[in-house]
Amino acid sequence: MAHESTYTPSTGIERWLDTRLPIPRLMHDQFGVFPMPRNVNYWWTFGAILSFMLAVQIVTGIVLAMHYQPTTDGAFDSVEKIMRDVNWGWLLRYAHAVGASMFFFAAFIHTFRGLYYGSYKAPREILWMLGVLILFLMIATAFMGYSLVWGQMSFWAVTVITNLFTSLDTLIPGLGTTLVQWIWGGFSVGEPTLNRLFALHYLFPFIIAGVVILHIWALHIPGSNNPTGVEVKTKSDTLPFHPYFTIKDGFAVVLFCLLFGVFLFYAPNYLGHTDNYIPANPLQTPPHIVPEWYFLPFYAILRAIPDKLLGVVGLIGAIVVLFFIPWLDTSRIRSVSYRPIFKWFFWLFVICCLALGYFGSQAPEGWKLLWGRICTFYYFAFFLIIMPVVGLIEKPKRLPGSITESVLGKKDTSASGGNA
């Protein structure tokens, strides 16, 4: 919530800074006393978890880049050299690879949380759209990072995905081919491609970090949403960010690290594909080209659509549609907890996304292709048909009068005059 500053500089250096670059004031107002709805649950800790994961990825990534060689002859071996001969190299490399999975896992939960509690609705549209932009940048970054290993799956993933642009040839003959050759820096995926993927993979996380700052800025104007979707009305509805949410977020980050640690130390290759331990070979296509698990739903959508260009449109549209949901959702209230009809469609959507993930990992044939198509249809119908229509016809359950009432019961509401 955009609130009056309550900061009073107490030392000389703080007073000096306050009239020049008031970072202590910013920290005090935005991360110290910043009012958080008191009823936010543990699903709200994933913002902190994601910030932590971004830091992990950037720190491990920078050190890995010091040892990595972006050449077609050296890339695969340099990754293995990091694992074998660099001090703690195995930890850095596995933390970075597993970290990417953990990052997406947290990002998906964070996104679904926003979706469930209507965190995209006014006045948080820009906040939501910046989040979608971050997801989009994450997808690009992860894709480019995966290619750097230069194993079979890396190489063929780059080949398949960059080749998607050739579908533009159906619009303007030659456009797609020209574009793809420009991206490749040649007539096939090769060293120039690897070099630019490496350069951009190093750049993008810093763009993400920049957008994250905007995301937090946009969050701190209206303040956080909460499980009831009822706006903060009085001071008794909120608690200061510190210490209540610093400690809660901290606890959640430690729990998340435990999950991270299980994969990192005991199953670091479980989430990856064995084929990526075979060095890239342009002459031999792997039997099944599948992306990392976090791309599988999108991959399923791509393959569900029989036309190549429309498939690409579906792939990109699956993310782009998210930008518009603040206006596609016609509901007067935010939280799905109080929406008796939409609730069912929401959970069906969650199942649909998990199912798309499964179909993305399977060969697109028979009943799996059929159901992949049905799920793809539902994915878009959920946003484009169900969201606008259900919002209009549904009668929501009665909302609590205030956040305080939702926590303490009705008795307290008459007394909630900000005296707590």
Place this chain on the structure above:
Amino acid sequence: MGNVLKLFAAAALVAFVLPGAGLAADAGHGTEIKAQEWSFAPPFGHFDRAQLQRGYKVYQFVCANCHSMNLLSYRNLGEPGGPQFPEKAVATLAAQAQITDGPDDTGKMFQRPGKPSDRFRAPYPNDQAARAANNGALPPDLSVMAKARPGGPDYLYALLTGYSDAPSDMTMSKGMHYNAAFPGHQIAMPSPLSDGVVDYTDGTEPTVKNYAKDVSAFLMWAAEPTLEERYKTGARIMIFLIVFAVIMFLAKKAVWSRVHKRDHAAKSGA
């Protein structure tokens, strides 16, 4: 706490099950890979030194005739977490290989006995030579083989023990061999192991099964030489995190108890 535990348990479940479903699908290729018992199974496992030393012997006398292992050096054989041959033995094993070095002062390449810092000597100078000597098939490099096939060491064991006569209804291509574990069941590599081909000096039965088990374990170490260090570091960090989580939970409870007390007072006072 109940809620948050449920939440993270659900999250963990999804994280494990979802990609697993995807991976399981292409792991099989229509063959069944039986899981073996390995000394290095997580979370507390470690390599069996004697097994790795035997495995190296099998590799050296059998596999290395056709397969390279370019990512390994002889020095690795003496490093902690591996076969841990004594320093002298490593020097001897290295010296058994003739390494091409140079050019010398006259511009000529020359042969010399290997040193611990040398990479494992490759059997062929290049891929073309390897194919020419193997009926057109390229014996793959074995450095990370145990990570490069679904099933890992289980698959390697199944492959090495999976040779038999082809079923009567199957027509084999020329020069191919039937193998129950290999995808498609036709493999260019002839059965590499037979009872007694490698001498074991530690009393282990010199059988195909033991050779296969030992060399699979050796290849697992070759692919993951830091596995033991990873488990050990992991145990320390996981214990630290569990203790830290308990402290954080108690701290969180203590901090929030102020609010709950105030709520209680407000409720009973109203």
